[in-house]
Amino acid sequence: MPSSTSNFKRILRLPRLFFRPPTEAESVHGGPPLEFERPIPQIPWRGMTVVVVVIVIAAACAWEFYCRSIGYGPTLNDNEDLWTLTRQRVKPESIVIIGDSRGWFDLDLDELQKGLGKRPVQLAMGGGCGYPVLADLAADKTFHGTIICSFVPWLFFAPPGTPPMERGEKAVRRSHTQTPAQRASQYLAMPLEEHVAFLKQEELTLDDLLKRLPIPNRSDARVPPRLPPYFGTLDRERRARMTEECARPGSELQKRIQQIWLPLFTPHPPPSYIPTDVFMAKMKDAIEKRARDTIAAVEKLRARGGKVVFIRLPVTSGLKALEDKTTPRNQTWDPLLQGTGAPGIYFEDFRELASFNCPEWSHLSAGDSVEFSKRLVPHLRAALGM
Amino acid sequence: MLFNSLTFIVFFAVVVTAYWSIHSWTARKNLLVTASYIFYGAWNPPFAALLFSTTAMDFWLGRRIAKAKDQPSRRAWLVGSVCMNLSMLGFFKYGNFLLENFQWLLARIGIVYHPPHLDILLPVGISFYTFHSLSYTLDIYRGVLQPTRSLRDFVLAVSFFPQLVAGPIVRAGDFLPQLVRPPRLRIGQFMWGLLLMTLGLFEKIVLADTMLAGSADRIFGYAGPLVALDSWLGVIAFAGQIFFDFAGYSTCAIGAALCLGFHLKDNFRFPYAAIGFSDFWRRWHISLSTFLRDYLYIPLGGNRVAWTRAAINLVIVMFLGGLWHGAAWTFVVWGLLHGFYLVIEHASRALIGERAWTANFAVKLLLGLITYGAVCLAWVFFRASDFTIATRMLRGMFGGYPHGDAILATREILQIGIVTFFMMLAHWSLRDINVETAVTRLPRWVVTSAWALMACAIILTQGTSNAFIYFQF
Numbered sequence: 001m002p003s004s005t006s007n008f009k010r011i012l013r014l015p016r017l018f019f020r021p022p023t024e025a026e027s028v029h030g031g032p033p034l035e036f037e038r039p040i041p042q043i044p045w046r047g048m049t050v051v052v053v054v055i056v057i058a059a060a061c062a063w064e065f066y067c068r069s070i071g072y073g074p075t076l077n078d079n080e081d082l083w084t085l086t087r088q089r090v091k092p093e094s095i096v097i098i099g100d101s102r103g104w105f106d107l108d109l110d111e112l113q114k115g116l117g118k119r120p121v122q123l124a125m126g127g128g129c130g131y132p133v134l135a136d137l138a139a140d141k142t143f144h145g146t147i148i149c150s151f152v153p154w155l156f157f158a159p160p161g162t163p164p165m166e167r168g169e170k171a172v173r174r175s176h177t178q179t180p181a182q183r184a185s186q187y188l189a190m191p192l193e194e195h196v197a198f199l200k201q202e203e204l205t206l207d208d209l210l211k212r213l214p215i216p217n218r219s220d221a222r223v224p225p226r227l228p229p230y231f232g233t234l235d236r237e238r239r240a241r242m243t244e245e246c247a248r249p250g251s252e253l254q255k256r257i258q259q260i261w262l263p264l265f266t267p268h269p270p271p272s273y274i275p276t277d278v279f280m281a282k283m284k285d286a287i288e289k290r291a292r293d294t295i296a297a298v299e300k301l302r303a304r305g306g307k308v309v310f311i312r313l314p315v316t317s318g319l320k321a322l323e324d325k326t327t328p329r330n331q332t333w334d335p336l337l338q339g340t341g342a343p344g345i346y347f348e349d350f351r352e353l354a355s356f357n358c359p360e361w362s363h364l365s366a367g368d369s370v371e372f373s374k375r376l377v378p379h380l381r382a383a384l385g386m
Numbered sequence: 387m388l389f390n391s392l393t394f395i396v397f398f399a400v401v402v403t404a405y406w407s408i409h410s411w412t413a414r415k416n417l418l419v420t421a422s423y424i425f426y427g428a429w430n431p432p433f434a435a436l437l438f439s440t441t442a443m444d445f446w447l448g449r450r451i452a453k454a455k456d457q458p459s460r461r462a463w464l465v466g467s468v469c470m471n472l473s474m475l476g477f478f479k480y481g482n483f484l485l486e487n488f489q490w491l492l493a494r495i496g497i498v499y500h501p502p503h504l505d506i507l508l509p510v511g512i513s514f515y516t517f518h519s520l521s522y523t524l525d526i527y528r529g530v531l532q533p534t535r536s537l538r539d540f541v542l543a544v545s546f547f548p549q550l551v552a553g554p555i556v557r558a559g560d561f562l563p564q565l566v567r568p569p570r571l572r573i574g575q576f577m578w579g580l581l582l583m584t585l586g587l588f589e590k591i592v593l594a595d596t597m598l599a600g601s602a603d604r605i606f607g608y609a610g611p612l613v614a615l616d617s618w619l620g621v622i623a624f625a626g627q628i629f630f631d632f633a634g635y636s637t638c639a640i641g642a643a644l645c646l647g648f649h650l651k652d653n654f655r656f657p658y659a660a661i662g663f664s665d666f667w668r669r670w671h672i673s674l675s676t677f678l679r680d681y682l683y684i685p686l687g688g689n690r691v692a693w694t695r696a697a698i699n700l701v702i703v704m705f706l707g708g709l710w711h712g713a714a715w716t717f718v719v720w721g722l723l724h725g726f727y728l729v730i731e732h733a734s735r736a737l738i739g740e741r742a743w744t745a746n747f748a749v750k751l752l753l754g755l756i757t758y759g760a761v762c763l764a765w766v767f768f769r770a771s772d773f774t775i776a777t778r779m780l781r782g783m784f785g786g787y788p789h790g791d792a793i794l795a796t797r798e799i800l801q802i803g804i805v806t807f808f809m810m811l812a813h814w815s816l817r818d819i820n821v822e823t824a825v826t827r828l829p830r831w832v833v834t835s836a837w838a839l840m841a842c843a844i845i846l847t848q849g850t851s852n853a854f855i856y857f858q859f
Contacts, residue, residue, distance in 0.1 A: 206846045220792050
C-alpha cells in the first residue's frame with residue numbers, strides 16, 4: 001500500500017485531530033478530507049483504450065463471420081429465464097406442451113392453434129424430464145387447462161439428481177424465484193441473440209470449444225457422454241426448428257448427431273460404489289415412485305377440470321431400435337396410461353403418424369413437423385374429447 | 387444484479403454517464419443512493435427496506451453514542467447497535483441452524499422436540515452490509531470517527547453498490563471522508579477502473595466459472611470414492627475457483643468505484659504466495675481479517691496477553707470468522723483449522739525465532755507451498771456440504787481409495803494444472819508489489835494485449851450469470 005494509506009490511518013487514530021470542531025469543508029460529517037487514494041498507473045490510457053476497443057471489435061466481427069461461415073445462425077438460447085417468461089404466459093385454460101425435445105421440435109404451434117382453437121404454450125425442453133413441469137402445473141391451483149406431454153421413457157423416468165430431472169427442476173425453480181434483474185437480463189439478451197450468431201450457450205462458449213479438443217481420456221475415467229451440437233433454432237415462443245443443414249439427407253452433421261444419441265440413450269453402467277443389485281433395486285423404486293407421483297399429479301389436475309394427454313413422438317432407425325430394446329412399450333408406455341387413466345397417442349399406432357423420418361433419428365425436420373402436427377390434430381381432438 | 391450480467395452492463399453505463407453529467411455533488415450522491423437501492427432491490431425489492439431500516443438505526447445509534455455523556459451510556463448504545471445488527475444477521479442467517487442444533491441438544495438429554503422449519507430467505511449480502519454498518523457505530527465508540535450529520539451520506543456509505551453485496555467490507559470511516567468533496571473525472575483513473583473491471587470479470591467468468599468450477603463441482607458432488615489424483619485436483623480446482631471468484635468480485639468492485647471517483651482498498655494481495663498463515667490472512671479477504679482483528683481480536687487482548695490467552699483469542703476469532711461464512715459446522719471447522727494453523731505458526735515462531743536460513747528463497751518457497759497445501763486441506767471443509775463428503779474427500783486425497791473412480795477428463799486435468807500453475811506463478815512474482823506497479827513496469831504492448839485478450843475471452847465465454855460464491859454469505 002502507498003504511504004498515503006498509513007497517513008490516513010494515522011490521522012484516523014489520532015482522536016485529538018479527529019475530534020476538533022469540523023471546518024466548513026468538513027461540515028457534512030466532520031471527518032478529514034480523503035487522504036487514501038489508490039495509485040493509478042501512469043500510462044498512455046487514451047491510446048491504449050482505442051487500440052483495445054479496435055482489437056475487441058475486430059475479433060468479435062471475425063468470430064461472427066467465421067461462425068456464420070460454418071453454418072451457425074442467430075437464435076435464442078434456451079435457458080431457465082426464457083422458459084420462465086414462457087411459463088408466465090400460461091393462463092388458467094391454456095394448452096401447454098411439456099416434456100422433452102421431441103415435443104419441442106415436432107409440434108408446430110400454428111397448426112395446433114388452427115386445429116385446437118388455442119395457441120399452445122411451449123414448455124418442453126431439450127434433454128429435460130417433463131415430470132417437474134407436470135407437478136408444477138398440477139400444484140398451480142389456478143391452472144385447469146390441457147397438458148400435452150411428450151413421453152420419452154428414458155427421460156420421463158429419469159431419477160432425481162440426473163441431468164434431465166435437474167434441467168426440469170431448475171427451470172421450475174427459476175419460474176418461482178426469478179429476480180427482476182434476471183428478467184431484465186433476459187429481455188436485453190434476446191435482441192442480441194436474435195442478431196449475433198456466436199452467442200450460443202452450450203455450443204460456442206469457451207467451455208464448449210475446450211470440450212471439443214481431441215484429447216484422449218484415461219482408460220478408466222468415467223466421463224459423461226457428449227451432447228449433440230447445434231442443430232435447431234428457437235424463437236421467443238420457444239418453438240424449436242431443425243436447421244436445414246441437419247435436415248439435409250446424408251449431411252455430416254446429421255451423422256454426427258446420430259452417433260451421439262446412441263451412447264446418450266444407452267443405460268449407463270451402475271456406479272462402482274454401489275452393488276449392481278442394490279442399484280437396480282433403487283432404480284426400480286425411483287421409477288415406481290415417479291409413476292405414483294405422475295398418477296397423483298394427473299388426478300389432481302383432473303379434479304380441477306384439467307386434461308392430460310401423453311404422446312409418443314416419432315423416433316427412427318438405430319435410436320428407435322435402442323429405445324425399443326431398453327425401454328419397451330409394454331413396460332413403460334402401457335403402464336403409464338393404465339395408471340393415470342389419461343389418453344395417449346403412440347405414433348406407431350397410426351399409419352399417417354408413423355410414416356415420418358427423423359433426419360438425425362430423434363426429431364422431425366422443420367417442414368415435417370408442420371405436416372406431422374396437422375395430422376396429429378384429429379387424434380388430439382379425439383383424445384381430449386373436443 | 388450480478389456484475390457478470392447484461393443488466394449490470396446497461397445499469398452501470400447509465401449510472402456512470404448520468405453521474406459524470408450532473409454538476410451538483412448533492413444530486414450525484416442522491417443518484418448513487420438511488421442506483422444502489424435499485425441494484426440491491428433487483429434481487430428482491432422488500433430486502434431493500436430491511437437494508438434501509440438497519441442503516442437508519444445505526445445512523446441514529448451512532449449519534450446517541452457520540453452524544454452520550456458517560457462511558458456506561460456509550461457502551462449501552464453500542465451494545466444496542468451490536469445486538470440489533472447481530473440479531474438481524476442471526477435471524478436471517480442462523481435461525482434454522484440454531485433451531486436444528488437446539489433440537490439436537492435436547493435430543494441428547496432425551497427430550498424430543500420438533501421445531502418448525504422457518505422458511506427464511508437469506509437477504510443477499512447481509513453479512514457484508516451488516517459489517518459495513520456496524521463498523522460505523524464501533525468506530526464512533528472507539529473514538530476514531532465522528533458521526534456524520536447526513537443520513538443520505540451514511541446510507542450511501544453502507545449501500546454503495548460496487549461493494550454492497552460481496553465486499554470488500556468498506557468501513558464507514560474509510561468511505562465517509564470521500565463524500566466531502568466531489569471527485570474530479572480523471573481519464574486515467576476511469577480507464578484503470580475499466581481495466582480492473584475487465585480483469586475482475588475475466589477472473590470470475592473465464593478462470594473461475596469456465597476453467598475450474600465444473601471440475602470442482604463434479605468432484606465435490608460425486609457420491610462415490612475417488613482416486614487420490616482426482617480428489618486433489620478437485621480441491622486444487624476449488625482453491626483456484628474461490629480465489630478467482632471472490633478476488634474477481636473485489637477487483638470489479640474496486641474498478642467500478644474508481645470509475646465513479648471512489649477509492650476502495652485492496653481485498654486480496656496474491657494470497658497463494660503467502661508464507662505462513664498470518665501472512666495468508668494479511669493477503670486473503672483483507673477487509674474481513676482486519677475487521678476481525680480491530681473489532682474482536684484486539685479488544686479480546688490481542689497478542690499483548692499471555693501466550694495461551696493469545697492462542698485462545700486466535701481460535702475464538704477464527705471460529706467466529708468461520709461461522710460468519712455460513713450457518714454450518716463445516717464452516718466452523720474451516721475456521722477452527724485456520725485458528726489451529728495460526729496457533730502452530732505462532733508457537734513455531736516463538737521456538738525458532740528469526741534465523742538467517744529462514745530468509746533463504748528455497749525455504750520461503752517450501753514454507754509457501756506448505757501453507758498452500760494446508761489452506762487447500764481447509765478448503766475441503768469450506769466446500770463440502772457435510773462431513774460425510776469432507777471425510778470422503780480427505781480419505782481420497784490421502785490414498786484411502788486406491789481403487790476409487792477417476793471422473794475428470796484429461797482436458798479438465800490440463801485446465802486445472804495450467805490455470806493453477808500460472809496463478810501460482812503470478813502470485814509469487816507479484817507477492818511483494820501490487821498490480822498497479824506491475825502494470826506500470828510492463829511494456830505497453832503487453833498491457834494492451836492482455837486487456838484485449840481478457841475482453842475477448844469474456845465475450846467468447848458469454849457467461850451464464852452464475853452467482854458469485856460469496857453472495858451466499
